[in-house]
Structure formats: structure tokens, C-alpha cells
Amino acid sequence: MPVLFAFLHHLTFITMIVVLTMQLVLLGQPLSLQSARKLQIVDRILGLSAVALLVIGFLRVFLFEKGPGYYFHNGIFHAKLTLFLIAAVLSIVC
Numbered sequence: 001m002p003v004l005f006a007f008l009h010h011l012t013f014i015t016m017i018v019v020l021t022m023q024l025v026l027l028g029q030p031l032s033l034q035s036a037r038k039l040q041i042v043d044r045i046l047g048l049s050a051v052a053l054l055v056i057g058f059l060r061v062f063l064f065e066k067g068p069g070y071y072f073h074n075g076i077f078h079a080k081l082t083l084f085l086i087a088a089v090l091s092i093v094c
């Protein structure tokens with residue numbers, strides 16, 4: 001199970017990187033009805049993969065890795081979670 005969830009963790013953040021790249025390419029082109037529809041789909045996939053990454057991350061914290069006691073006393077983990085949440089809020093608001 002830990003390996004499966006580590007794989008899913010990688011899969012979700014790689015999906016996010018691919019989808020963000022697609023957004024950059026689409027936004028670099030003149031906006032048309034077709035590209036606006038594509039942007040809508042790509043944005044939905046980005047949202048879903050971000051939620052999946054967060055859920056899978058917390059499952060790893062609580063069930064499949066070193067446990068919450070370890071991670072919630074780890075500054076690097078706090079920094080990572082804070083940056084992730086700031087990016088999530090900015091992408092919802094902007």
C-alpha cells in the first residue's frame with residue numbers, strides 16, 4: 001500500500017504539471033470558443049488532481065508513512081503544505 005500511494009502521489013503531481021503546461025500553451029494562443037472550452041476542461045482536471053494530491057498526501061501522512069506525529073513536527077512538511085495551500089488559494093481567487 002505505501003508504494004501504491006507513493007505512486008499515486010507522483011502521478012497526481014505529474015498530472016498537475018502537464019495540465020499547467022497545457023494551460024500555458026492555450027493561454028499563449030488567441031482566445032477562441034474552442035480554446036476556451038479546452039481551458040475549461042484542463043482547469044477542471046487541474047482542480048481534481050490538486051484535490052486528489054491533497055487527499056492522497058493526507059492518507060500518506062495518517063496511514064501509510066511515518067504518522068502525523070512525525071510530519072506535524074517537521075518544518076519542511078509545514079512549509080510544503082503552506083506553499084501548496086497558498087498556490088491553491090491563489091489559483092482559485094485569481
Ligand code: HEM
Pocket residue numbers: 006007009010013053054055056057058060061065066071080081084
Ligand atoms: C505539488 C505538491 C506536492 C509535490 C510536488 C509533492 C512531492 C513529493 C515528493 C517528490 C515526495 C518524495 C517521494 C515520495 O516519497 O513519494 C513526497 C513525499 C511525501 N509527500 Fe508530497 N508533494 C506535494 C504535496 C503534498 C501534500 C499536499 C501532502 C500532504 C497533505 C504531501 C505529503 C507527502 C508525504 C506524507 C510524503 C512522504 C514523505 C516521507 O518519505 O516521509 N505531499 N512528496
